[in-house]
Amino acid sequence: MNVAQGRYVALLDSDDYYTDSSVLAHWVEEADRRNADLCVAQSDSLIEKSGKILPRNRVPLLSQEVGTAASCPQLVNVRQCWQILYRRDFLDRENIRFSTVLRQREDRLFFLEALLRAKSIAVLDLVAIMHREHPASTMKKKDYDQLSFFTTHMTLLAQVFARARADQVSSGDFERANAGAYWNQTFFYWAELLRQNPSTGLAPEGTEADSPVSQRYLTALHDLTRHAGPLFRDRYLSVQGEKETAQQEGIYDIARICLELGRRDLMQKLLAGQRLHYLTVYKLAEQSQFSWAEEAATHYLRFNRNAEFADLPVSADPWKTLAGIKRLVVHVGQPKTGSSAVQHFLEDSRLALSKNGVLYPLAGCGRDRGIRRDRSPGHALLFSKALVGDDRLLVNLATEIENQLAPVHTVVLSAENVLSAMFLGETSTFFDIDPLGCLLKRIGAQNVEIVGIFRDQSPWLQSYYRELVANPFNGYVQTPPSFLKRMASSGLLEYDRLKAHMASLPYVGSTHFADYDEIKSEGVDQWFFRLLGLEHSIRTWEKGTQINVSLTDAQALKILFTKSLELSRQRRGELYLEIRNNVALKNSSFKFFDQDTSGMWQTKDDHASSKEIDKAWFKWVSAQDDFPAIASLIDFDLLQESSAGVAVKSRTVKKVAARVAAKPRDTKKGAASVAAQSINIKNTQKPKTVKTVKVKRRQQKTWRKLASKLLPQGIKTALKRVI
Structure with missing residues (x-):
């Protein structure tokens, strides 16, 4: 890097490659146009074992052409040094170089310092790098040598953040999101090493002392993250699944208090996936010097979800x-x-x-x-x-x-x-x-x-x-x-x-x-x-998110249509987030009901069936001027996904029905009905009757039929497979 002569510095691992021959030219063109110290691109992963190409964690685009780490905390989602194009005079001016202390684990230290010091950072939607995923990569090794490297890395990074705070180029939101990333590493990468005992890792209280490597790691982690506010309030670090759960439900914050107070026995329990007793959490909050300790304690306890009080004697009377x-x-x-x-x-x-x-x-x-x-x-x-x-x-x-x-x-x-x-x-x-x-x-x-x-x-x-x-x-x-x-x-x-x-x-x-x-x-x-x-x-903590956010009728209608399809729970969750953030649906004036919730379902026949009343309501509601465009409600890909779900469920029903039919039974219900009940969505505490299952399926079919009437002709054929 010291002998580089170009205006920009690009980094590339020896086994990775650019996605096409024009990538660098486009990358430099955008960096020039935006006059950016750093220009961030996206990357994909090539899984060598399967040959699949998957998108890597995407860095969210900024709301403006350039920003800084302090003003755009979402930049914490940059994960690799090679997805940044660096202006060389910026690196020279700030004297930013790779650490000579570390043989490995030096990449993040380098680019985080660059992110903190840069005065103009651009983020592109350009997929520039194809990264090869090797099962036997050195970076996937988990041993005490690697843990030691990472410990030194955190010690050096704490110094970088201390200088950034002194120069006012960091922000609480960016530092909080970064702290969340390191606690993710602790719980979901290094936990196995940290939990080993008695002499090779973190030991329970009353046994042989922790290993020096584990002690140094936990001390460095505490020093790096102690200045951050409560991690459960972070909304910038992109994580999913168990990592998101651990962060958003306050587990990391309770672990931070445990480290502050030297309660590594409790840290051991958290790393093992155990929940701490509420009285223990109360005592931690009272003893902690963190200003947010009580807030974190009560937040953690709200996710207790009826956990048993195993550490307490059951009430005698x-x-x-x-x-x-x-x-x-x-x-x-x-x-x-x-x-x-x-x-x-x-x-x-x-x-x-x-x-x-x-x-x-x-x-x-x-x-x-x-x-x-x-x-x-x-x-x-x-x-x-x-x-x-x-x-x-x-x-x-x-x-x-x-x-x-x-x-x-x-x-x-x-x-x-x-x-x-x-x-x-x-x-x-x-x-x-x-x-x-x-x-x-x-x-x-x-x-x-x-x-x-x-x-x-x-x-x-x-x-x-x-x-x-x-x-x-x-x-x-x-x-x-x-x-x-x-x-x-x-x-x-x-x-x-x-x-x-x-x-x-x-x-x-x-x-x-x-x-x-x-x-x-x-x-x-x-x-x-x-x-x-x-x-x-009363305790009135800062509001992290709105409580029980109400959606518009148009958003609810879209969710209702998706509920009529056979989709996985994860897919339903993804669609829910898309719908909740859809501006057009937020601003729609569509209504399920008229002003006084009466009149729209009336028919000439006072004894009309539910089906006829529903038909009259559909006629009324579809005549609204602001009825949401069905193209934004159900798209072709979603129909294909649902069709696959219907096929899988149909095959499952037949298999279960065959097993039920082969067994002696003392019920008059048909095997297919029993099978259908056994795999039906578990929506209530009581078992669903065959009648309930049929009514629900009829209602789902009604919503799908309404969609089919409004879809373009080319998509109707696909929808028939769902209906």
Whole structure:
């Protein structure tokens, strides 16, 4: 590099190659046009074993022609030194060279310093490099020599970041995203070495000391990443799968606190994939000097997902403990009335509440996964288990009450789905099932307060329907007329009767019912805390993402169409993100319902069948001026993908049917029906009946038929294979 004479420096491994002969010319042309110190290109991977060519991690394009690492934290996704074209006078001016200390693991150190120092960085969509993936590559080796190289690399990089902070050329977002990358390496690359014990790696407490190599690695990791804020707030580092889960659910941040406090025994558990006990997490947060420790602790605990309290003795007399609750507050919804905000603040304040004798339990508190991890059904599982006589979660609740930072005088439960159709099945009413009365009877507490927030029926029905159909994973495909008919028969629209019923339940001492429109200006969460006298325990952390983001009707319609196709869960998640970010659908004025949720499904025949009513609704909705263009709803590739899914499912049904038919059975159901049930989407807690399966398939087919009427003729042939 010291003898280079050209205006630019390009790097290329000896076994990689440029994608075509004009790549360098185009690369230089763009760097010149943008006057960039660094010009980043994309790359593909050639998998030698299979011969497949796959796209490598793409660096997101910038919103402007050039930027800096401080202003564009997404540049942290540059992974290789050879995907950058370097202006030579920039490298000379900043004296940036490859480390002479490292024989290996020096690449990232070199280009990260360049990224931090550059005043103008461009990112192209040009795929410039074909990188060969070798199974036996040196960089894939995992031994203590490589771990030692990487440790030295982190020590030198910490010095680079210290100089960048002093010169104000870094940013908190870039440093946080970079820290996430190194914790990914720790958990998903080096963990096997770090977990070995007693003398060759990280040892559990009370055994032989850690190896010097492991000690140096963890010390260097802590020094490199300790200045970054909570990693779960990062939105710039592109990771997926288990890496994304570990970062976004706060596991790395708890591990950082463990290193800060020297608790390598707990670090060992985290590296092994174990969850830490809530009391342990509380103590870590109290002892830590990190300003974000309590926030990270409560965030980590919200993803407990009903984990058993293995480190605690089971309550000796759970029913006595539950009956002895001095004050039990139960928040019952409705859905779409700010319940998510209430639950979010309760989760953020869990540690502060516990110190003041108020428990927002982990027992029975669920949480979605993946792209919907920010959504929580609250304690809905407590209600559903109580309905079927399963008391295990109530025993866990009693155990949790007995093991808190201060004696518990108030327990707060929240489940918006109490006032929804979640527990009611196909025909039952709220008063038939009575999920609230059932749970209160099982708990037996003598002083119960019910909190319910009600919303004007027309906007509530519209919002609730949109919420149901916009979930890509729940299998809900009912049409608006079918939804309204079910809601009308459920008892959930009889507000006065609902309030009277809840007030009359045994053990209920008081009720707090409010109109959503009257309290939303104050904030439903603030109203809730003020009502219960808990203002002193509120924690209001910086908002990382919006809570329970509402989609438009046009976005929900697109999701509804995709739910009518046979797609993998991963594919549904990818489509959901595309739909959520689609500007045209965000701005669409399309509506599922007219102004007062009535009229559009009416027919001349008062006794019309559901099929006829649906047909009338389809006619009304497709006449809207802003009906979304079907080309943006279902494309040809998606239809092909679904066709393949249908074929696979059809073959699976036949195979299972053959196995069922070959076995003695005492049921009158046909083998094919039994097989179809056995592989059907697991959408409810109760087994689906053959009738339910058929109704759902009819509704899916209805949505696909609507799509087929609007598709260009050339695509209709492909769609027939799906229908």
